[in-house]
Amino acid sequence: VCIHRVRSCSSIRFIKSKYVCVFDKSALKFSHQQRLFRTSAVSCGQIVQFKLSDIGEGITEVTVKEWYIKEGDSVSQFDSICEVQSDKASVTITSRYDGVIRKLHYSIDDIAFVGKPLVDIEIDASKGVAPEEDVVETPPMSHEEHTHQEIKGHKTLATPAVRRLAMENNIKLSEVVGTGKDNRILKEDILNYLAKQTGAILPPSPKAEIVPPLRKTETVPAAPKDKARKIPVPISRPIAFSGKDKTESVTGFQKAMVKTMSAALKIPHFGYCDEIDLTQLVQLREELKPLAELRGVKLSFMPFFIKAASLGLLQYPILNASLDENCQNVTYKASHNIGVAMDTEQGLIVPNVKNVQVCSVFDIAVELNRLQSLGSAGQLGTSDLTGGTFTLSNIGTIGGTYAKPVILPPEVAIGALGKIQILPRFNGKGEVFKAQIMNVSWSADHRIIDGATMARFSNLWKSYLENPASMLLDLK
């Protein structure tokens, strides 16, 4: 370690004395030794203190509000380091160097001073340090000379290290696609460009020649040999996939889903599916839609489905019940609080319409409108989301025909409605006609509900919807 450091020190002679060089003997403290030992596997870099530059308006101190990096992070020139605030001005401080952050001199909410060190950055020794003033911003023109390379009137952004790499490999920066911020060309872009040319990742070497395939050759006999040597052999390009796995913790809505579904798993589900001919209902809704709109309400199919379900539950109350934890008691719920699964930006929520048994179809439509607008605004209250006794999920609005819905505890049944499709069906006379068909998939708790009960309920619900006039007979 000792010898390595001495070598690096001697090669860096142009460093101004202003910069703190860790390699003087007085800095041979235990902590520094440890730090250097860790990095000795890579080239031993020089630690530079990056000082807080002038903010303007005579400001001498600022408050550090947010760090964008932490100790140990790699930074490139122009990367954001931190956000500081002074008197209503928020300032983004960017790095002047490529390197690794070794020390943050301030914590959040500390006061930082202009001209004093902000962070310590370890710079790769072989790259050297650009001799820049570290307090006042350099005039824009010379700044651009350092960082831009004008080629054919295009300004290409690249750090000095990247430009050197391109030069060593005879690469024109204008031919490289930059993937960094502001289309900046990064070291990876140069390496990818090289790889594409020769089919391999090459170390930077002045000997590698990138020659366009249409180059003229000088002597004819040498031509085939020349071509064979100079035209790059098309090897299958290594497809560079830089995607990384992303791990996030399960919180909020997802956590809620995890809880519900884990509990639902304990319920032995059985399924029952059927198809409903909604031709008459479609017609009825077309007639009633303008009436509802006059009253300021959007009328979908759901209010009909919900009311029909409630009428069915009157005949088969076990479907509107709840089984206690020990499966000792069944509670038949008096209210039909029918839940409607809603898909929001954050996830699945199931608000319910209370007391459907005493609501008209129009009442249900009004309530659905209210729940839908609150749901999309993310403003549903606890009472809207609790107390449900039976649920319908209109997955058909998104798509699908048959589904296998999961019962939401403490309920014992749920129905999933597929999309309405126009399909050919036979009528009583044996003629083919256009029918509006929707599929329904029920799931029920097999501990207290048997197949026959579910089937009969479904048939009753189906009959109300296939012949809406029959609902009139049983409306309370």
Add this chain to the structure above:
Amino acid sequence: MVLQSLKSCLWLSCILRTPKACFWSTASGGLIIQSVSNDIYENLAVEDWIHDHMDLEKQQVLFLWRNSPSVVIGRHQNPWQECNLRLLRQKNIKLARRRSGGGTVYHDLGNINLTFFTTRKKYERTENLKLVVKALKALRPQLDVHVTDRYDILLDRQYKISGTAAKLGRTSAYHHCTLLCNADKLVLSSVLKSPYKGLKSNATPSVPASVKNLFEEDPSLTSEMLLDAIAKEYATQHQIDHHVNLINPADEALLPGISNKTKELQTWEWVYGKTPKFSVSTCLNMAYNGSVLDVKVNMDVKHGKIEVCNIDLPEQWLPPGLYSELVKSLTGSKFCPNEITTLVTTLLRVCPQDDELHSRWSLLCENMIMLM
């Protein structure tokens, strides 16, 4: 209209030629643009775009914009501390966090916003505000307006009619300020009053001030007149022609990448998640069964999420298993009423079906949600 679209074409071709946009203009020195949108997020995105992509060396920019009712908090502020979030939600008033520092403001169409874009070196707030005062005095010489050392503009030495904030980057900077022409003062004062108690944080606090509309001083003034006067003064000072270029912040072709900027400004992670760490230490007074329960609550919120949560309930008021489930669910969740409502109502599904228990649970949860 034709002239406008021709300009847009030239504009566009200019951008396509060089990576850093160079807006076309008859004379260099300055450019005046005005947004056709009243959406706070779209307009803030335009500021970001100009800050990131425009070369301000040869040409400074004045951006004029107005917004539909919105509350805008500074980069390092705490929205719970600054405004009445419940009222905002009820009234459908948008909440935005800008990238510049400073305090919280209320915008509506009776308020105009001015942004002065310059290079970092030419950043000079006092000069900009003096320009505004000069424009106002040229329009109405009898107006008593002046710039304070806090970069406010006061009317009659008393009432604040303009507040300032700024953002500095590596090579460019912007200074923006508001100007109250005919804003709804009732809504302004009600939304900028926070009902949340027990908040402790190092977020930048706003300094409340008495405000007044210029319209109250002189009913003949309109927002359009003010915008025009300021544009005229800017044009004079920058020796450019007095032409205001209209831009549409939704035009991705003109401003490539702007829709991503707009989207980012609307994310929960930016608006709420960027709130500096804070703690909530308060007492819930819950009326239950004829008596009032005092329940101490302590929460630490970081990045807008509940890091630590303590609720001091009377023993056995809730079954211990359920209490720990509640605390476990709250920890790591967003400090957001919508998220917490969903969580607690879901938890109720897997509780024993007991009416008494349910009503206690609902009471506690509703009180907790009121804190957000």
